[in-house]
Amino acid sequence: MEQSLDGGVSLSALFSWFAATRRPLPWREEPTAYRVLVSEIMLQQTQAARVIPFFCRWMDLFPNPHCLAAASEDTVIKAWEGLGYYSRARALHRIAQIIVAHHEGRIPNDQKALIALPGIGPYTAGAIRAFAFHERAAAVDANVSRVITRLIHPMTREAAASIVEQLLPQEQPWTTMEALIELGALVCKTTPLCSSCPLADQCRALASKTQEIRYAKNVIPKTSLWRDVAIFLSQGTALVTRRSGKQVMSGLYEFPYFDTTPQGSAASTLINALQPRIPSQLSFIASLCETSHSFTRFHATLYPTIIGVEEPFAWPDGKWIPIEMLRDLPFSSGHKRVLEAWLTTFLPCNALRA
Ligand code: ADE
Numbered sequence: 001m002e003q004s005l006d007g008g009v010s011l012s013a014l015f016s017w018f019a020a021t022r023r024p025l026p027w028r029e030e031p032t033a034y035r036v037l038v039s040e041i042m043l044q045q046t047q048a049a050r051v052i053p054f055f056c057r058w059m060d061l062f063p064n065p066h067c068l069a070a071a072s073e074d075t076v077i078k079a080w081e082g083l084g085y086y087s088r089a090r091a092l093h094r095i096a097q098i099i100v101a102h103h104e105g106r107i108p109n110d111q112k113a114l115i116a117l118p119g120i121g122p123y124t125a126g127a128i129r130a131f132a133f134h135e136r137a138a139a140v141d142a143n144v145s146r147v148i149t150r151l152i153h154p155m156t157r158e159a160a161a162s163i164v165e166q167l168l169p170q171e172q173p174w175t176t177m178e179a180l181i182e183l184g185a186l187v188c189k190t191t192p193l194c195s196s197c198p199l200a201d202q203c204r205a206l207a208s209k210t211q212e213i214r215y216a217k218n219v220i221p222k223t224s225l226w227r228d229v230a231i232f233l234s235q236g237t238a239l240v241t242r243r244s245g246k247q248v249m250s251g252l253y254e255f256p257y258f259d260t261t262p263q264g265s266a267a268s269t270l271i272n273a274l275q276p277r278i279p280s281q282l283s284f285i286a287s288l289c290e291t292s293h294s295f296t297r298f299h300a301t302l303y304p305t306i307i308g309v310e311e312p313f314a315w316p317d318g319k320w321i322p323i324e325m326l327r328d329l330p331f332s333s334g335h336k337r338v339l340e341a342w343l344t345t346f347l348p349c350n351a352l353r354a
Contacts, residue, residue, distance in 0.1 A: 009151060009202045011167070011176065017198035018179035021186070023048065026055055028178070033107035033132040034065055040124045041092050045085045048185065054083050065105050068096035077251045078330040084295060086249055091119025109133040122161065127177075136173040138164040143184025150188060150205035225300040227257040228265050229338055230274065233285065234309045237320040240329065244317060249295060254335040256315060257302070264290060264303030271307060280311040288341050293334030304338045306346070 022028075025048055027039035038058055042051045061079050062068035068076070073093060080089035095117045099107055107128065108114055114125035126139035140148075140161040148160040155163075168176050187197050192211050194200050205211045232239040232255075243250045258270070265273075271282050285306040292301045312320040321329065323343075331339055 009199070011179075011199075013198040014179050014183065015175070018175070018182055022178075022182060023186075026052060026059075028131070031131045033109070033128060035059065036128050036132040037095070037107055037124075038092065040127045041088050041119060042083060044088060044119075044124070046083060051083075054080070062096075065096040065099050065107070068093060069100040073251060074330065078328075081252075081330045081336065082333060084333060086252065088119060090251070094118045095120070107132070109135065111137070126161075130174040130177045134172075134174050136168050136170070137177070138162075138168065139177055139181065140164050141181070141184075143188070144180050146190070147180055147184045147188045150192070150211055151199060151203050153204065222294060222297055222299040224262075225298050226260050226262050226264060227300055227302050228260040228270050229255050229257045229302045229304040229335070230270065231255050231304060231306045231338070231342060232282075232309050233306060233323075234280075234312045234320065237312060237322050238326060239312070239315055239318050240321055240326070241315065241317045242319070243332075249332050251330065252332040252335075253329045254332050255304070255338060256318070260303065262301075264301070267305045270305055274307075278309065278313050280309050280313055283308040286346065288338065288345065291334060291337045291341065293332070293337065295332070295334075300334055302334050302338055304342070306342060 025039075027035045039051065039055055042055055042058075058079055061075075062071060071093070073090070076089050076093045077086060080086055083089075098117060099105060103113075109129055109132075111122075111125050111129065114120050114128060115122065120128075123139050123141045126137045129135040129137035130139050138161045140157060142157075144164065145155075145157045145160040148163055149155055152163065164177070164180065183197070183199070187193050194203070194206050194211065197203065197206075200206055203211075205213075230239075239256060240253045241256055242253050258273075267284050267287050271284055275282050285308050288304040288306065290301055290303050292299065294300075326339055327343070
C-alpha cells in the first residue's frame with residue numbers, strides 16, 4: 001500500500017531501495033531488546049561500520065543484562081575502550097543494573113519507563129520500541145531529522161518526529177523507520193548523494209537546490225590542547241593515573257601529563273621541570289613520536305617521553321603497575337596509542353604481544 005508524507009510524498013520507492021540496499025547489521029538480524037539497546041547506545045555518537053566489531057565483542061562478553069549488571073565497572077570500561085564518550089558505557093552498565101533490580105531483567109517497552117533510564121532519550125526509546133518490540137514508534141535522530149527537513153521543509157527535531165509519527169504505516173512500521181534511518185546514514189548525508197536517492201524526484205530541497213541550506217550544520221570547532229606525557233619507569237613498573245569522579249573519561253587510565261606549547265617541550269626541559277617534585281633521580285630514556293586524539297570538544301596532541309626513576313614515588317591518583325599488566329587496563333584512546341607505541345618499539349614482543 002502506498003503511504004504519503006505531508007500529504008504528498010510517496011515512500012514506495014524508499015521501500016524498494018531499502019529492500020535492495022539494507023545493510024545486514026548484527027543488531028538488525030537478531031533484534032532482541034537487549035541487542036537493540038546496546039547497539040543504539042553505541043550508535044549515539046559513532047557510525048554503524050565502526051560499531052560492528054565493538055558490538056560483537058560486547059555480546060560475547062556480556063550476552064545479556066544479567067552478565068552486564070554483574071560485571072565490574074573496570075571490565076565494562078575496558079570493553080568500551082576505543083569507542084569514546086565513556087559516559088555511554090557507564091549508562092549502559094547502570095541500565096542493566098536497574099532493569100535487573102526493578103524490571104526482572106527485561107527491558108521495558110514503554111516510552112516513559114525507557115526514558116527514565118540513564119542515557120536514553122526520545123530517539124533511543126523510539127528505536128527500542130520500533131526495532132525490538134515492533135511498535136509504531138518514531139525514532140528521529142539527527143539523520144532522520146535532516147531527511148525530513150530536506151524532503152519537506154526546515155523544521156525542529158520535535159516537528160520532524162511528529163511528521164514521522166504520522167507517516168509510519170500500520171503494517172511493519174519499523175521497516176519504514178529503519179529505511180528512513182538508513183537513507184539518512186547512507187544517502188541523505190550532510191553532503192547528500194542525491195543521484196542515488198530513491199526520493200530525489202520528490203525532494204523539495206533538491207528541486208530548489210537548497211540541500212546544503214536546509215541542513216544547518218552545527219560545527220563547533222575543537223579546542224586544541226598540547227601535552228607532555230611522562231612515562232615514568234621504575235623496577236619493572238610504570239606510573240599511571242586514573243581519572244575519577246565525574247570528570248570526562250573518568251575510570252580511564254593515563255600516564256601523567258602536563259600542559260605544554262604547540263611544539264611540546266624538549267625532554268631535558270621536561271625532566272628539569274619535574275625533578276624538584278620527585279624525591280628520586282630521574283634519567284632520560286627515550287622520546288616517542290607525538291600522537292593525537294580527540295575527545296568531546298577537544299583535540300589533544302601528546303608528546304611522550306620515557307623517564308627512568310630509581311624508586312617508585314607517590315603521585316596524586318597514581319599507581320605503579322607492572323609493565324606486563326598495562327595492557328589489561330582501560331586507557332583513554334590517546335594514552336593507549338602512547339602505550340602501544342612504547343611497548344611495540346622498546347620491549348621484546350614475545351612477552352607482551354596483545
Ligand atoms: N544509527 C542509529 N541507529 C541506527 C540503526 N538502527 N541502524 C543503523 N544506523 C543507525
